[in-house]
Amino acid sequence: MSEVIKIFDTTLRDGEQTPGVCLNVKEKLEIAQSLARLKVDCIEAGFPVASPGDFAAVSQIAAEVKGPVIAALARAERKDIETAAQALRAAERPRIHTFIATSDIHLQYKLKMSRDQVLAAAREAVACARRFVPDVEFSAEDATRSDWEYLCQVYGAAIAAGATVINVPDTVGFIAPDEFGALIRFIRERVPGIEDVTVSVHCHDDLGMAVANSLAAAQNGAAQIECTINGLGERAGNASLEELALALYTRRDYYRLHTGLDLSRIYRASRLVSSLSGVVIQPNKAVVGDNAFAHESGIHQHGVLNNALTYEIIAPEIIGLAANQIVLGKHSGRHAFEERLKHLGYQLESHTVDDLFRQFKQLADRKKVVYDRDIEALALQQDSFRESEHYRLVEHHVVSGSQGSAIASVKLESKAGLTEQASCGDGPVDAVFRAIEQAVGFPVELKDYQLKAVTAGQDALGEATVHLEQDGRVFAGRGISTDVIEASAKAYLNAINKMPPVCLQPSAAITKIAAGGI
Template sequence: MTQTIKIFDTTLRDGEQTPGVSLNANEKVEIALALARLKVDIIEAGFPIASPGDFAAVSRIAAEVKGPVIAALARAEKTDIETAAKAIAAAERPRIHTFIATSDIHLEYKLRMSRQQVLEAARDAVRYAKSFVNDVEFSAEDATRSDWDYLCQVYGAAIAAGATVINIPDTVGFIMPDEYGALIRYIRENTPGADKVDISVHCHNDLGMAIANSLAAIKHGATQVECTVNGLGERAGNAAVEELALALHTRRDYYKIGTNIDLKQIYRTSRLVSSLAGVIIQPNKAVVGDNAFAHESGIHQHGVMNNALTYEIINPETVGIPVNQIVLGKHSGRHAFEERLRHLGHNLDKETVSSLFRQFKELADRKKAVYDRDIEALVMVKEPTKQEGWFQLAYHHVVSGNQTLATASVRLKTKEGMLECAACGDGPVDAVFKAVEQAVGFPVVLQDYQLKAVTAGQDALGEATVRIEQDNKSFSGRGLSTDVIEASARAYVNAINKMLETCGMPEIRAAAGGI
């Protein structure tokens, strides 16, 4: 290997801009810690000026996450830059990432500024950010629709002002790989000082070109790639970190470039982000989808049985995918369970292990065999402790049939005592959701509901995902059970708890007219 590409992960900033995704501070810290274990080089922790909650989350990540550079985003404005500097003050290796648009369409219709004004704003922003930190990244928003010579002028001014990284984003996923490679090469060859800084790329996937464009950029001199776990992000998302890392690893004969990514952490990081963000991974998603290593064609199956290399260019174990073998059952003890957790790469505190072991024993009583994927699901979809959450599902009962009106009754445990309600609905899930809604005492707006099996078999663990809305914000919840109605109810209650953590019970009830 002659070079290592730096991986700039923006899951917590651009990834959180995925429609329907809203992460709280604890979830962001958990993801940031996972990204550190994945060994990304830079974590863009958020956009501190956006809200007090974002500022608090970035500050916690800066203080608690060690190893990667911790970056905070800021517009080319003094207040943004000052806020970003405060948020990352505790970081071991802080970076301010400042940006302004450079395309004529953005200048005319969004910024209402001249090219000269934007150039001066970029230079001044970098210079001001440099007064707080040594590491400053500058991005020219909508670079791929900007005039190339003007881009070189702006980047040159940013470098002269102290930028250590210049980012060339394909903000709207517009450019094609050959064009992008030529643009990277042009900027590298025509920007004063470009040889002294990292050249970064940030590709959106609107036309499905994010990974192809990122790889083309690497071929033409990019030294940093910005991406997200599972390709999360605005609109069609960003380049996916797992796809980029595996492309460079699998075709290292061609690129002769590597990354610092710990490939065995890819699968569990992907599942963690999917669980906390409430975005289910499509089955045919490259590298981490459920079908990524499945072979249905008879010809394919025959080849794989004789030699996996006939159709598998990636060994599933390379990315940390657990093999579906029966490992534990109802008679397995805590020691065996802890050993299996360690084998799967989870180093958890005693309290978390105790909670997971209790859930495992409950699951083992329902299932004949507990698979690695079942255990991974328990780790990712954490049950609340007695001290967490406004509500906990204590009991549910449903009666339903094709010629019977579905009815459900639920009992929710709260700090003040038990709440019980019953309701009818259009099917068992609708009925139990309505019963929960009546029990909590305020209306809940359901945006999305999805259900899937974690493993195969009649006793498979069901995983439910629910997304609800309040004040134009989305909150997701997950639930697990061999009973899919119970899994659905747990997911619904989990989403409500997340909503209340952000919005507060008095505010919700006031907005609902005192219900």
């Protein structure tokens, strides 16, 4: 009989701390709804005291997302806890997640507190949180570099104060799997009342062992694993939800553990998070990467054609990825298109399907075949542009060659009317970006630009991703088109449209963007 492992998803809190990721309230809500459909047990919606935007996102998710526990992070401080409680007021199943560091290096250099002071702070924080909600999680930050005996003392105090979940974070990805398993056993054997609470783990991937450490902890009595979609998170990221889920499913004979996840929702959630965060999934990423089910070696291809199990231990259908990628063409009707969207996991309003169908027909006229990935790209672009567009690309023209600068002109539409500007650049994309900057009338800095093909072939859709910085904040944008220049321009404008209204103010000073020769 296998035991259940709870999945605590922190994509919207720790995942958003990925450098360059900045999600708005509507994007966070959309991801939270996707996580609810995936049937995660708990969604950590954010850190309410961090900013008004975080508070608004947690409040809206708490009010609108039903099913999972909705958690909010708070330092072991009264203001943090009260703010988290206020943000969670409308939650069906609220949880306050409070934390304080326990390693000597953090006590000495960050907190400048004694062990006794941290012990008291942990006890007081949990007791304070319990006055607002019945479900309180306590984390000992940098637990894996803490003195084990002292760690048990802190956890014991937290449980006595009313904690219902005890979290053991490997905050800097320091520990090894066997060592982590031993730590979980040590805690379970020595902490009074541990049998009455849920033991959770939160592992970072600095040494590439976050998933292995999480699984080792689960084998030694941890009942909850904290993770993120695509492994997003600070530095090298967190334990990857999809890798953990498929490891437990595929090797259920070994682990004898299972989750309550709807695995068929994994691929859709992964693509959604990648699109909205602007973080491209590496091709060789386990489970959800483009190459996860691709075979180039002749020996591998021969084996898979005879029996997929020779080289595929995961059937693509399990994660919601259709095995047959060529599905529709320019003669396909709306009904077939809508059914394909549903098969791919999209439940959309009728008017949204109408818009997508028109885009699909336009794409089908430009491509010989339309793949599932093309349809997903259209749907994800709809997600990206769901915010009201302050600026819309009407048309663009580019002249470039091997000698001299590229010249580009763009025509943008906004509430103020049409604006047309031209500029030179080191390459066609650079020239278009410069022209857009002139047209919107305020400076931005290009931090990152990526371009890839959505599917194979010379008529493939190009998918562009940009990260722009404005007033110290980074905004991600995404655009698709069979014309890579157009895709790049759309991505640039998509990032600009995500900026708050105060940023969208024309400036007399237009500065040079750091685009390089792209």
